[in-house]
Amino acid sequence: MHKKLILEAFSRGREKLIKNGSNHPSINSISEHIATFLTEDIKHSTNSRTLRNYYKKALEDEHINISRNETVNGLCEYLGFKNYNDFIKSNENINDITVEIENQKKGSKKIYLLGFFIIITVLITVLFFISNDKPKFMIWKTDHYEEVELDLKKYKLGDLKVYKQERIDNFKKIQADCNYQFFYPDGSERVWYGKNKKKEYEFFTDLGRHPETGKTLKKITKYIIKNHICD
Structure with missing residues (x-):
């Protein structure tokens, strides 16, 4: 069981x-x-x-x-x-455990195929931008994303992200303190958190991945506020 x-x-x-x-x-x-x-x-x-x-x-x-x-x-x-x-x-x-395991295996195959499709799509997009000399990329700068040109002499390929206006507008790193408004009036979260490469807590204004580690950010909780912000 x-x-x-x-x-x-x-x-x-x-x-x-x-x-x-x-x-x-x-x-x-x-x-x-x-x-x-x-x-x-x-x-x-x-x-x-x-x-x-x-x-x-x-x-x-x-x-x-x-x-x-x-x-x-x-x-x-x-x-x-x-x-x-x-x-x-x-x-x-x-009795349905065997069926569930088979579904898990099929789901894993679909994820691998989807990941391969995404990689191919990104490569095609990069080639399109290069051939048309119209790069549309962004890079993380301290506490926000900024639009940059595709310049591999200036930027590392791993640091470049496909441009997203929503990330530019809404995804920021903040300095949270006890007075920050962590929740909307309906109780939903306004802040997400994750640890940087030094294992330090950092706080952001939207759901996504940590710009340095690539790990998925987590919703703010009262536990985190009490023990890692207000303490």
Whole structure:
């Protein structure tokens, strides 16, 4: 039953990240999302790498055993159950596990094909801009994106991003303090956070990836505000 638990948790995590604007969330971003919930929301400290390893093993093996009971119960709470016993009662019929694994494998193949298509599209776009001498790129400058020309002598290829007006207008790094308005009146988040290469917390005005690390940013929480901004 631990196998079904971890598969359902990652499936739910993928759905939540897609709903929050991440079109094709990776296994790493899903495991980090779940680990953040377990650690910050219900105080069950769990390493994202451990969750990722459980998930990969669940796709390959017939049975897995999650060693820590707090991790098991935390995953159950993430899925909306009171505890592991509640999860077992609601999943008495587990004959569909094989079908679920096959769907996971098919989903992985689709993700790889989609990733290949995106890479080809980007290369075609770059060639188009070069041939027409009309580059449309942007680069991260301290706390915001700026439009730049395609100049590989001046900029590293890895630092150049395909130009997006929405990123130019809305994505900024901010210096957050206790007085900052972190939430809209309806309770939705106005700030996202992530760690830079020095493992320092940094805060941004929109959902996206950290400009330095490339990792998906997370929604601000009261826990982060209290312990890493106001402290």
